[in-house]
Amino acid sequence: MSITFENVSYIYSEGTPFRYEALSEINLEIEEGKMTAVIGETGSGKSTLVQHLNALLLPTKGTVHILGRTIEAGTQPKGLKSLRGDAGLVFQFPEYQLFEETVIKDIAFGPKNFGISEEEALKRARNAMKLVGLDEQYEERSPLELSGGQKRRVAIAGILAMDPKVLVLDEPTAGLDPMSTVRMMELFRKLNKEHGKTVLIVTHDMEQVFRYCDNVIVVEHGRIRTQSSVSEFFRDSSVCRGMNILPPAMIRMRDLLNENGFDIADTVMDTEALVNAVERQVKRHG
Amino acid sequence: MGEFTLGRYMPLDSPIHRMDPRAKIMAMLLCLIAIFIPAGWIGYGVMFVVISGVILRAGLSFRFVWKSMKPMMIMMIFLFIMNCVVLRTGDVLFTVFGISIYKEAVLQTLYIVVRLLLMVMITTCLTATTKPLDMTLGIEDLLKPFERIHVPAHEIAMLISIALRFIPDLIEETQRIMKAQESRGVDLKEGSLKEKIMAILSLIVPLFVSAFQRAEDLANAMEARGYAPGEPRTRYKVLKMTTADWLLIGCAALLLAAMIVLARMA
């Protein structure tokens, strides 16, 4: 099973002079159980794309298949609410969605909307707080008085508490400090590897793509430029350089070594293997 | 809400778009006064034709104007019902469910509907063809003479321009928050009363928070660039009236005069 887009186009403000085709004829296949990165320039249509996954935006043309449901252009899909519970979407800058009196209530808001009992919702909320690294002292604080980064965690916890099967994150780490960023990414990986959730993450950070993701989708001017596995994508760095994407540091290091006389194969894809390869070649010459 | 067109600027290029905002505002005021002169159906017919001409000249479609009207439909239906209940004079037109509908009530409502329609058409001619910033420049200039009687022309213009500037932002923000809450299972259409109240709260609170945040940011940004209310400022854009602009005002005045004559004759 996978999530598929068939010839999906999306047009903002159709029928006015503001008409803007944000997605054109997109065909995509997102593997379930994998962690997929969506990358692309500012304004390329990433956010528009991911909002199709929980039917916040309905395609102007084409069809989306997700979790056994079919969303077709021109028809009003049924069972939207259950889809929104199954495909949790964390918005870009989600800190603006907080409104409850206390952090714990805000996190429990989502699950309660999907018919989970008050008690169970609070239990899930506490659990989600632990996951995102907010300790108990925050439970009774007002979410509006937290710092930007703390708000972000509350917002992410609010979606995690819904326990969705597919987790969609639109630039979840933008503006977080490096430590929190790493912790967040580790959390998403854990949710993916241990809890079997399909994770789709929009990011501008190639290190994150390289280190955490299985697959990558490149969006360019509302079209899919490439779709491949991460290892395939970064193997030959000229491919991503050709798309104006700076490869991750490890790949750049490999390129630099090769430019300066080393001969390291493009199958070398992690730091350890790189160190070994360098060691071998130095020894052979020494 | 993406369909919201009332008061929206349409970035087209037409002779109407290029006119001086002051001329357009003056002409609009004259036309608005003209609407309230009871010149009978001929008068309204003339106005409708003239304003339709302007709308077409500005490159706008009637569909756009119609969309602007839509939000007022409920109000008009309400008005019609009120009129039918309250106005019980004149001839009985017909009877439904034992309630007689009087001719007077229908006529009165029709008058109001036609006036509203004309009003929306006229204001659309202005707002859809004038950039918000030009509009405020125009308002400021037109208010200038009243500064002598201590009307803070510049401050009023600044207030209006900021309000106009924020309308699209707030609409966008509302849509964004709505989407974010819908992702959390909020259903704005269905649900019990309690759920509905929660849904509205989940929209209003973040909207207020972000509106205040924006206001503060803007105030800081303005102060950081040395803005002080009441101090003299120079202008980047200087408005200039052309012959066409004077002609527009002239035509509007003529229309008003025609209405007065028609009203006298009736």
Ligand SMILES: Nc1ncnc2c1ncn2[C@@H]1O[C@H](COP(=O)(O)OP(=O)(O)OP(=O)(O)O)[C@@H](O)[C@H]1O
């Ligand atoms: N509500 C809207 N109405 C009209 N146009 C929109 C709207 N939202 C986005 N767009 C346009 O669609 C295009 C794609 O926007 P989108 O938000 O999907 O970009 P993005 O890839 O997520 O960018 P970023 O990296 O900045 O988040 C942009 O050019 C934007 O101007």
Ligand SMILES: [Mg+2]
């Ligand atoms: Mg985006």
